[in-house]
Amino acid sequence: MLAPVTISERRQTAKADETRNRILDAALGLFRERGFGETTMRDVATAAGVATGAAYYYFRSKEELVLAFYVRTDQEAAEDFAAAIASSKELKKRISGLIEAKFAQFAEHRALLTALLKAGVDPRDRLSPFGSETAEVREETIAWYARALEGSDVKLPRDLAPHVPRLLWMYHMGLIYFWITDESPRQQRTQRLVDATLDLVVQLLKASSLPFMGPLRKKALRVLQAIE
Amino acid sequence: MLAPVTISERRQTAKADETRNRILDAALGLFRERGFGETTMRDVATAAGVATGAAYYYFRSKEELVLAFYVRTDQEAAEDFAAAIASSKELKKRISGLIEAKFAQFAEHRALLTALLKAGVDPRDRLSPFGSETAEVREETIAWYARALEGSDVKLPRDLAPHVPRLLWMYHMGLIYFWITDESPRQQRTQRLVDATLDLVVQLLKASSLPFMGPLRKKALRVLQAIE
DNA sequence: CTGTCTTTTCGAACTGGTTCAAAAATTAGG
């Protein structure tokens, strides 16, 4: 009787699970062909061969279709993430590998994610990447960055270490935002931004252990504390 | 016959100008009482004593009412901005003064601005702070930061200087975003964030002139170039 | 003052996301 509560909630029966997927696939097809704004929920339902209301039985809103897509591809890309980390001990290469894998998985639907963004800027919104409903995906992604740090060529000071995976996740979110909105051919601007900033980020992390960096690190920690 | 094209477009007659203001005032009153989402355009029109369509003659969308509010308060706060800059030669004090003035002017309508944010994250959106329609307000704000730098206690290297006002504007936008979404009592978290980061920002600007900072500055400039 | 052109006002109609009460299908207990 109740609608799904969390994004990861599984349907009761295999058949229902299949219906859910059919609706999602129909939606993604239409979104790709015509765009998110140009596709109505009625279109989606019709294309999936169900009534309008059925779509809302499986997804609480139009945007939640996009979130479902996000979650799905995220799970599908697990191998690619693992490969990116296994490919090298250099943190820089690992991170750029993770980012590349992320971009690759969304390549076909780049513009689609702006729909998520619009909902997500409001932290009170259910779909916000900072909110509790998305905790699962978020923590999963943060865990990938933790793994990327483990056994890499970067050693972190004790006080900073626990914050770094989350910081890298924020960096990653920033890059995704830039990428989504980047209309330059083949998203070259994003490419240049990654090239220019990743270097800086990794160097900063490496430098953070140096003795004379203590005061600056303290200040950075104060910033983190302010954000909570 | 055509609807207003830019936000600063002036009505033809004084009477029409007055009607526009009446609608805006009615909207702001209702937004404040009930919130943005709970107020309908029909409510706004009724409260202003006009037909629904009239509201759309003066404002192209519900969100544009919020933008109009943003622009209006921005103009009204010019004195406060000037005072903030005149109060000291310390860049740090000047910037925190500008930020404080900004917060003060939006205090009554903090939550309202999330409506602008949602539209604004999409750079293709007419209301995006990065888009061409908002160029006027944006450049005006950037100009305030340029004035804050002029004759302050911070000297900037030639190559970096032209970028700094825009960078400070971005910092400022980030703080506003944080503030809007900050539900802590009296927005203490934002207060702490400003305290913690402003120090860092100003120190970094001061340090940027030091001879051994050359390579780092080059890298930072590369980042700026990537963003364009 | 009169006819014309532009600006402004009007409110009904359109649109598309979302809800909801009722019906159909499925599952589970006896």
Next chain:
DNA sequence: CCTAATTTTTGAACCAGTTCGAAAAGACAG
């Protein structure tokens, strides 16, 4: 099986942002 509870499906209705064509009000030339 049969019945009751639960899950799933349905499509009409709701709602609010937005559009639109027509009418009213104003401006202006002759």
